[in-house]
Amino acid sequence: QSVLTQPPSVSGAPGQRVTISCTGSSSNLGVSYDVHWYQQRPGTAPKLLIYGNSNRPSGVPDRFSGSKSGTSASLAVTGLLAEDEGHYYCQSYDSSLSGSVFGGGTKLTVL
Amino acid sequence: ELQVVESGGGLVQPGRSLRLSCGASGFTFDDYAMHWVRQAPGKGLEWVSGISWNSDKIDYADSVKGRFTISRDNAKNSVYLQMTSLRADDTALYYCVRDKTAIPNYAMDVWGHGTTVTVS
Numbered sequence: 001q002s003v004l005t006q007p008p009s010v011s012g013a014p015g016q017r018v019t020i021s022c023t024g025s026s027s028n029l030g031v032s033y034d035v036h037w038y039q040q041r042p043g044t045a046p047k048l049l050i051y052g053n054s055n056r057p058s059g060v061p062d063r064f065s066g067s068k069s070g071t072s073a074s075l076a077v078t079g080l081l082a083e084d085e086g087h088y089y090c091q092s093y094d095s096s097l098s099g100s101v102f103g104g105g106t107k108l109t110v111l
Numbered sequence: 112e113l114q115v116v117e118s119g120g121g122l123v124q125p126g127r128s129l130r131l132s133c134g135a136s137g138f139t140f141d142d143y144a145m146h147w148v149r150q151a152p153g154k155g156l157e158w159v160s161g162i163s164w165n166s167d168k169i170d171y172a173d174s175v176k177g178r179f180t181i182s183r184d185n186a187k188n189s190v191y192l193q194m195t196s197l198r199a200d201d202t203a204l205y206y207c208v209r210d211k212t213a214i215p216n217y218a219m220d221v222w223g224h225g226t227t228v229t230v231s
Contacts, residue, residue: 002155036218038156045206045225046148046156051218089156093216099170100146100216105155 003028004090004103011109012080020106022073022090028101033093035073037066040105041086049088050075077108085110113137113221115207120226123197131192131226133207138221141165141185144210146219147192149203149228159205161215162190168214175201197230204228 005023012018022035029035037050048057050066053073065076077084090103119131131147147159160181161170169181180193190207205228209221 034217038219040156045222046219047222048218048220051211051220057220087155091156091158091219097173099172100158100161100219102148102156102158 002104003094003097003101004092006088006090006103006106008104009107009109011111012077013111014080014082016080017076017078018080018108019077020075020088020090020108022075022103024071024073024092026071027096028071028092028094029068029073030071031095033095035066035068036091037064037075038089038091039084039086040089041083046089080110082110084108113209115209115221115223117205117207117223117226120205120228122229122231125198125230127197128193128195129197129228131194131205131207131228133190133192133223135188135190135207135209138209140188142213144168144213144215144217145181145183145190146208146210146215147181147190148206148208148219148222149201150206150225151200151203154203157203160192161210163215164213170215194228197228199230202228202230 038046040046053068054066146161183190204225207223208219
């Protein structure tokens with residue numbers, strides 16, 4: 001059971017919009033620790049997608065956006081492409097555990 | 112090019128020890144915190160440990176606390192993970208990862224390809 005909770009899977013047709021939720025608690029997202037998102041395509045290392053709740057590293061398309069409110073966060077992907085398939089993970093810091101924590105991951109399938 | 116490269120993985124018997132190494136290049140190593148993150152076969156990401164730029168702040172996941180030790184040598188641009196009392200559930204691909212800041216509590220922006228540890 002992960003400290004950050006994500007849905008196991010989401011799916012959408014090409015061109016559609018999907019969102020992935022990440023639910024935390026008062027010891028992580030709720031105490032103003034930022035949430036970060038990673039994309040992991042099959043057989044590759046994870047890649048930072050969103051940091052500081054809503055910031056995109058250079059090179060990440062603006063089809064990806066993030067938001068956070070209270071103890072929850074979400075990642076939105078618009079204009080779905082086949083290349084967006086993979087697993088997506090949220091991550092933050094937890095003050096009770098004194099360490100970083102990841103969500104369990106969400107598999108995105110482009111239909 | 113920003114790069115971190117892991118080494119030291121392998122097959123080890125339960126109860127034995129192993130030391131992972133990670134060499135960094137392309138950035139000023141002692142400006143950044145570093146982490147180890149692992150991924151068991153077919154599973155999600157699990158943060159293992161993080162170390163600040165000057166080694167003053169070190170964190171461990173509960174699953175490895177007391178068994179694993181993270182360290183760094185800024186003169187060698189390297190970070191290490193000493194793993195003892197290894198168990199079957201430590202079997203995973205271990206990633207060396209750079210934090211975006213000097214303290215290990217933020218986003219992880221440079222990932223290596225990983226080194227595989229198999230405990231059997």
